[in-house]
Amino acid sequence: MYFSQEQIDRANQADLTDFLRGQGEQLERAGNEYRWKRHDSLTVRGNKWYRHSQSKGGAPIDFVMEFYGKSFTEAVELLTGEKGTAPPPDRPAPFSDFRLPPRSITAEQVKRYLTEARRIDEDVTGFFISSGDIYEEAAHHNAVFVGRDGNGIPRYAHQRGTAGSFRLDVKGSDKAFNFCYRGEGDRLFVFEAPIDLLSFLCLFKKDWQKQNYLSLGGVGEKALLRFLSDRPSVKTIYLCLDSDAAGNDACSRLVKLMPEGLTVHRLIPLFKDWNEVQTRRGETTDGKYLREAVYGLKEPQPEETVEIIRMSEVDTQAVEWLWKPYIPFGKVTIVQGNPGEGKTTLALRLCAACTNRKPFPLMPEHEPFNVIYQTAEDGLGDTVKPRLVEADADLDRVLVIDEAKQELSLSDERIERAIRQTGARLIILDPIQAYVGEKTDMNKANEIRPIFRRLADVAERTGCAVVLIGHLNKASGGQSAYRGLGSIDFRAAARSVLLIGRVKREPNVRVVIHDKSSLAPEGKPVAFCLDPETGFDWIGEYDITADELLSGAGGNTATKTEQAERLILDLLADGKELASEDIEKAAAEAGISARTVRAAKKNLDGRITSKRIGAAWYHALKK
16 A cells, blocks of 8 residues: 555654553653553653663654554554555555564563573573564464664564474565674674574674674575675675585575675584584583684785885985076976066076076076077077077077977977986976977866876986976966966976066066975065166066066055155155165165165155265265
């Protein structure tokens, strides 16, 4: 029969106090609850029940199935007083028509059968009788072994005669939920029959409640596979089937059906089955109840080990610098900026410094070495070579990988071969966007990350400094970290990121800002001048931040210069005359550099006078 969800909900809202009184049961008040006299460890309150001896409870439908032996549909009908209907063709009934046999008022005959005929210890017998998983059937006093699902609802029952050889699975039983005990441990012991399970507990009683035990109700696999599905915590299975041909064949078959990752052993009883071992226990004075233990019938495949590096075993290595702290050897550096703002100029001046000892601010003098300069934007003969000549680079030491037959990419193995072949200590790729590879989406981190990893490994293995020239995206303003073209992984993979930009109020000035440094504190901004008439000239340190430079507002330079102008006028007010050293000291305390002070004095040339006294210059306001 079929009941709607609404009818099922009404059944589960039934007041159990009223229901039990309607069944003629006696209840005793216990605070806000009622105790059922027939089961004095059970209390009810509203639509809830709880059996204290078993630490379990539930709703009215569970209660009627548990204690009145009703099927699911019968329980709903009894609680609601309503008849069900035939189920719709596309919807089966909620449960099969399974019901527990009616219970006897006592369990004395079952207790005698188990303890006297089967020699099961009284404490083990009592445990399962008190839990309700073993009880005495009312009509014939058979022993009933109950199997429950994960929610504690009876789904299986097996009757065993207390006299004679009667045995029968109750109609509607689902053998996937056979008689068992669920512990918290990760071991499962599997038996053919409930009596063997109980016998084993008597033989190996120590801490037995920590583990799991299951009766198959024969030698089928249905209950075992369901138990493992419901209890993924089980890691080891002990097959404890009978020591006969059927048990042997079943063990061989079950092993093949076990999921991967489990360990399977077999425990073979000293006699045919575990109950015979228990009943003849007195004959085994040495306490050896096993004929044989067969280990490793199935073992988990060994997991592939992960190579682990202990930091205690790692050699500490000092970072070597091409241009400290801006460009390290053996690492990847990115130089990025808008087109036409000096990136290539800086790269070619770097080539000149490395190949011909040409001045480069804050860079120690290196012995000349080979440099690989790879460009995809400028012609070698009409642009690159003339500009290298202008920078006074040693052209014999500036090398190019020939791309006539095959274009180069960041993951190209020719990069490492060329570095080793030429002994180059610096390779520049300009621009980075041209070398990611035509099939690579530079906006996808999963495609960029492995390419950069390989390039970083090349730098590490060869000790060569790798400098990638990159363009900025077209977003105006914004944080510098998000202005590079493509995935943020470009920036994340680089150990150093330099940003080049034009100062809005000083269009001939380009500033190199250390925007990221993973190996040392960030260096101070450094500026150079690209004057149409005088050409390239280093300026030195410059007061501006990356985000200010990108915003196009002129950054701190304009602001600091104006601050310096006001500071100088304030210091020289009231006819005071101060030395340059004192003005610069006061400016430094205000966070203004000496270079900015000099720029401010130049701007105030018409308002202040300067004179030299000895080795010092003194300044005052014009009258």
